[in-house]
Amino acid sequence: MTPWNIVLGPPGTGKTTYLLNTVEKLFDSGIAPNELAYLAFTKKAATEALTRAITKFDYDEDSYTYFRTIHSMCYLWQGLSRSDILDRKNLRSFSKGVGEKISSAWDGENLMALNSKGDNMLFLENMARNTCMEYRRAWQLANSDLSWMHFDWFVKSYNNYKETNFLMDYTDMLSGFIEMKNTPNLKALIVDEAQDLSALQWKCVHKLAKDVDQVYIAGDDDQAIYKWAGADTEHFINLEGKEIYLDQSYRVPRRVHDVALNIVSRIKHRREKTWIPKEEEGTVTYHKSFEHIDIAEGEWLILARNNYLLTKVEEHVKNAGYFYTKSGKPSVTDNLIYAIKDWELLRNGKSIEAYRIKKIYGYMKAGKGVKVGFKTMKQADPEAFFNINQLKKDYGLMVDGIWHKCFDLLGNANIQYIINGLKKGKKVNSSRIKMNTIHATKGGECDNVILLTDVATKTYDELVRSPDNECRAFYVGVTRAKENLHIVQGRTKKEFRIMI
Secondary structure (H helix, E strand, C coil): CCCCEECCCCCCCCCHHHHHHHHHHHHHHCCCHHEEEEECCCCCHHHHHHHHHHHHHCCCHHHEEEEHHHHHHHHHCCCCCCHHHHCHHHHHHHHHHHHCCCCEEECCCCCCCCHHHHHHHHHHHHHHHHCCHHHHHHHHHCCCCCCCCHHHHHHHHHHHCCCCHCEEEHHHHHHHHHHHHCCCCEEEEEEECCCCCCCCHHHHHHEEEEEEEEEEEECCCCHHHCCHHHHHHHHCCCCCEEEECEEECCCCCCCHHHHHHHCCCCHHHHHHHHEEEEEECCCEEEEEEHHHHCCCCEEEEEEEECHHHHHHHHHHEEEECCCCCCEEECCCCHHHHHHHHHHHHCCCCEEHHHHHHHHHHCCCCHHHHHHHHHHHHCCCCCCCCCHHHHHHHHHHCCCCCCCHHHHHHEEEHHHHHHHHHCCCCCCCCCCCCCEEECCCHCCCCCCEEEEEEEEEHHHHHHHHHHHHHHHHHHHHCCCEEEEEEEEECCCCCCEEECCC
């Protein structure tokens, strides 16, 4: 068996570029696109690799059969369809049947939030299988108030629901692939973000790599921040093979690099590696509060370890009249933006389709703005065009002023917020200010990064017990900065201390 190539890529060292250059060499050696698998942990990374490959190489998109996530590859190889996979509708049905609220957003592969006992039980059930752990052992390690009898009942109910309805979830996809006799006929395998793979995903990788001559496993254990979700970081750290070091960062400036090295030096168990920053000096500034940072201009990324810690930040940014996104959601929705634009078209004598007008009516009080004709408009042909005079005559419209005088369902506070932002000369759908958790922004970067060092009580307790995981998280947060890093000191004693 040919030794695996282990590509170690610290932050901003061009790991994807290196892997695509490797793809080019493999193509030049005679390997066809459908004989090479490029697998990534996240959809974002898989999509980026595919997009760049299509741009870089002279093959059409259909040629890149195995440029996808591990889950997607397992789905494809088993010949599954969407009707085979448990979805949100199925989860709601199961939730109702067992009397346990499952409120998490479900993106197909991951539970995005844990807001209820049902969420936590479903998460624990999936994590047990992903870590190849017995349910009882997983329950014991969770150290929660959940009784074993209740969790055991939930697990049996969940599996019975899937079996009765001939459904499988995304963890079942992995297990199903592992049980198959045949695998894709590959000559080369590339796995990106390997530090985040679960034990079950590693089994898929080893199964795929069994008869493959050239294997490249890429990642950075210092950025392994998903152990809480089942990532088997130890497997990556202990991999044996030819090590390839990417040691030049094209993102991180010198001052930020100094902070990053201080944090990473506190990680006890890791693969030793060194890397050098880009030539720019950059800045690192410490602040006692977020409110003292001037964010009036430029691109900003505001990061916190826990989502609720962004609440006060969001309040401050909104009061200042800045438009922003939080967890990918804009402070002013696209629907509202389009409604405002369409309303101005109507006021200027233009005709627009009924389906667009219905959205406008949704921001008006039925008793003031549209009255009885509101219901009539709902029944109109969605593709039919209407002007404002027709709406006044036949569809109950009783106002024709500027949007903020008519969109009364928005409320005065929201209306004033949008007006304040517009007065600053900013676009309503501007995304120059982004707020997110460290985990949700991994792989991202920004000129200016604000990092909050406060942590939740549970996170702080974990930091005291086992600092490695939290050091990795804040290492990721720090290294998102391309120019300027602003560190906001904790408001409480429960903080991650960052020093130089």
